[in-house]
Amino acid sequence: MLLNIKQSELIIMIKNNRLTKEQYEENFRDIHPPFETHDAALVEANRCLFCYDAPCTKSCPTSINIPKFIKQISTENIKGSAHTIFQSNIMGAGCSKVCPVEKLCEGSCVFNLMNETPIHIAKLQRYATEKAITQKWQLFERKKPIGKKVAIVGAGPAGLSCAHVLSREGIDVTIYEKESKSGGLMTYGIAAYKVTPQFCEDEVNYITSIGGIEIKYDHELGRNILLADLQKNYDAVYLAIGVGLARQLEIPGEDTEGVFDAIRFIYELRNNDFSSVVVGDKVAVIGLGMTAIDAATQAKRLGAKEVTIIYRRTEAEKPCTDVELDIAKLDGCNIIWLAAPKEIKSVNGKVNQLICSKMKLGEPDASGRRSPVETDETFLLEVDMIIKAAGQTPFEKLVNDISIKNSKGKIEINNCVTNIKGVFAGGDCVNGGKEVVDAVQAGKDGASSILSYLGIKN
């Protein structure tokens, strides 16, 4: 029917090195630049009302005392300010760059209720924390070693956060990380225009500089380390293994060349020179979460001519924030609402069409949002690359292999304890994938639970 493709159009359109060095630099420049001067930070800090029982703090998953740290900037107690932030969130620097603040702290700033611009909390947080990291201020003192050892699996936000709390209490921590770098999704899974590899490395070094934290790279649970060994050699084990690749679409043609996984795509981008990362001419991105936005915008920034986001519900139900959606729109990405992938067609084994079902909204589902219902109508998109970003899947097989109780791969916990005594878990591997800041809080909770288990007051 519509498959009369001319031979000339069969040129492989997925390729790298589409832009000049300068264009890559421009496209992947820091999207939220910091305050240029101390005075600029002061002007903003002085705008803060210093609310009591502040809505911003209550909206932060790690409960950073935001009015306090902002006040400390205005009194020029920057060390105190950084300490206030890191005390609640040791990844406060990274969070200041990647948090969807518009739905967290800044979203609940009381200025919104006056129709005034909310305080630029993230920017102020970045100001204080970057100073601490650059100047290498050691703001926490590790207690003398108490002879207890804890193993943590995964050096992402949850693992690092847990490690820092434990180390402060004098516990010797060993983190096993399957990759060659720490930071987890911060290092591997977030748009490059939000955090740089150098920043991620500096942040991890800053966290571990407290001492008592050893990270063993290229150690993967189930491959070259076993839970049983960790249980034997340590006083407690904390699993912070995160989630895996993008959820399968479960549609015909999914295995065709040209269908990419968003996590993999971003991983490539974060680990290699931009010029070496391939991207199509016409790219479709499936999903509208933060990862979908990060994939779509970066496909465009790598030089894709057309990027179309396919989302099965409407704007009212979207999982990403308005701010994120605006980034995609400003980057020139198209969005097709009420559309779900139905089939992927190919020519010569390579993707060339995405057939989508038109959807309509039905009754609210478990999330409270109106559910998408398939209609009889379909439409067709000419594409040469498809990026799947419709949620991520937990490591179901892995957790089953080690007999950890789970629900569809998501580890079940009670006060951070799994079904196995002495084995704790937290972060994305428990919640199925949330923000970095949620993982940091999970790490703190895990540490607190471990400390109780070890009989240490905290």
Next chain:
Amino acid sequence: MADISSNFLGIKSPNPFWLASAPPTDKKINVLRAFEAGWGGVVWKTLGSQVKNVSSRYSAVDYGGKKVMGFNNIELISDRPLEINLSEIEECIKLFPDRAMIVSLMADNDKKSWHELIKKVEDTGAHGFELNFGCPHGMTERGMGAAVGQDPEIAKMVVEWVMEAATIPVITKLTPNVHSVVPTGRACVEAGTNALSLINTIQSVTGIDLDTLVPNPFVAGKSVFGGYCGPAVKPIALKMLTTISQDPVTSKVPISGIGGVSTWKDAVEFMLLGASNVQVCTAVMKHGFRIVEDMCEGLNNWMDEKGYKTLNDFIGKSVEKITHWEDLDINYHIVANINQDKCIHCGLCYIACEDTSHQSIHLEYGKPYNTYSIKEEECVGCNLCKLVCPVDNCITMVEQRKGDEYLNWKEYQSLGLPLNDH
């Protein structure tokens, strides 16, 4: 359009805004620029003894991110040759004959010096004198400035010397560095001064450099007390002005109000408490002469709104409204009310009341927004919540009298009504 022209002791100016004796009025180039900008008059920077200044000379207090809430200086009287000052004064008067030209004086502490100085300055055609009895630094060590103003006897003597020689109006400027400005004010009025002006600057230390540990302003590793002025001193100036306006002796002469005047509103407040005109310095040192435009326009609009045709229609209107504590009406009672539609849930009213006042605000937990309401039976009507609330008119004070009749403290006591009841 209201008439904002001013007549102070027969000295006329198109508006009641004069520049105070200070660096902005120390030479022709500034004064001409001030007149071009629209200032009604100037008090030329003090002429008198020979002096030598130091560097640096100024320092400031910033507050909440705003610069120069308060300002201090250790500069002395004019350090330019007297002859140059005199010829420039004369030129300025000729170029702007409709503006007031007052010359500030501080002669050496003998009659002859004062008489000679008065004669020389009168020859310029100046419209009046202001006697500097207030400068708190540098000159006091030599028995001048505040050293004169702090001792009513000496002040009286110097004013008498001046009045013997002066043929143009004399204003005596009072120092605030005393327990009360009234004794010196009375002595000066009794000695014949035609008017008073106040306040001069307040002795101060504005701050200390936490690296060098040297207070401000820094002069080769040392500092001295400087004269404090600017918005921070306005409430103190208004209080001192009121005591002069209410005193039966000092209230007989016109008063020129000084001390932190920065806007037309400040000026109106000084005039409501008895000042016939005002003098400005710190605000122009921060922003330049251009601020006089809004001062004139704002004053004019306010007078039109209130139906005042001339300045005399409202000068002194608030003087009788400041009374003694024992005459206040104890039956007057107000309680706070929070407008829930306007509330932004910042909690500032709650924490202020809870920690430091009468625990009269109820907190109902919410995530992320708490709801705050007034416990009327606990509220003493102190205003604190309203003062700290960042939203205009969100918290209002509602009158709930304890009794219909006026009841003051003396009556309350004689009726044996309950004390310490809260």
